[in-house]
Amino acid sequence: MQSMDDGRVSSAADSIAGWPAELLPGHRTLIEYWDALRGTRTYPSRSDVDPTAIRQLLPYTLLLDADPDEGKARFRLAGEAVNTFYGFNVRGMTWAEVRARVQAEGGTFTTSLVNLQYRRVAQGGVGAYRQGVSIRAGASYLHYARILLPLSGDDTRVDAMIGVSYSNQEKRNVAEALTNIDFLFSSDTFALVDPAS
Numbered sequence: 001m002q003s004m005d006d007g008r009v010s011s012a013a014d015s016i017a018g019w020p021a022e023l024l025p026g027h028r029t030l031i032e033y034w035d036a037l038r039g040t041r042t043y044p045s046r047s048d049v050d051p052t053a054i055r056q057l058l059p060y061t062l063l064l065d066a067d068p069d070e071g072k073a074r075f076r077l078a079g080e081a082v083n084t085f086y087g088f089n090v091r092g093m094t095w096a097e098v099r100a101r102v103q104a105e106g107g108t109f110t111t112s113l114v115n116l117q118y119r120r121v122a123q124g125g126v127g128a129y130r131q132g133v134s135i136r137a138g139a140s141y142l143h144y145a146r147i148l149l150p151l152s153g154d155d156t157r158v159d160a161m162i163g164v165s166y167s168n169q170e171k172r173n174v175a176e177a178l179t180n181i182d183f184l185f186s187s188d189t190f191a192l193v194d195p196a197s
Contacts, residue, residue, distance in 0.1 A: 066122040
């Protein structure tokens with residue numbers, strides 16, 4: 001792994017090669033795309049994102065506003081597979097509205113874990129990976145693997161997030177164990193970050 005003068009690594013692909021195996025190819029593709037967009041900046045901006053450049057990821061892509069109050073984060077874009085996972089179109093809805101609707105339909109929503117991942121990306125400027133389980137009405141389990149990356153219009157304050165989320169509905173090799181896996185990584189060096197720090 002080569003380092004740049006400012007301490008950032010020269011290639012996200014080199015840096016993530018040793019990450020946990022749970023990271024799926026689409027997650028790696030998004031990280032590499034995100035890294036290329038930012039160039040020498042800390043974060044790319046939402047206006048840098050060209051959906052046609054990641055066409056193969058669009059069904060699994062989500063784009064969110066990063067509001068300081070995590071319950072108010074709004075889905076600006078949600079691919080077809082993301083909507084299928086929730087059971088309805090989430091575009092334009094806030095996290096709080098999605099949670100309320102899932103619960104009203106008899107499912108569960110791991111609010112504290114979702115909010116923690118969101119908060120770490122929005123407030124800490126780190127990338128976050130989460131693999132977990134969501135329970136739907138009728139006790140059907142949906143296993144998912146999601147990555148979120150920060151976006152910033154001024155390269156200082158995170159104002160949006162982009163992510164890719166797969167579930168076992170798409171047969172994307174998402175592990176179907178009842179184990180949650182979480183890790184954070186520095187958006188500068190792509191080094192894994194201790195969640196306790």
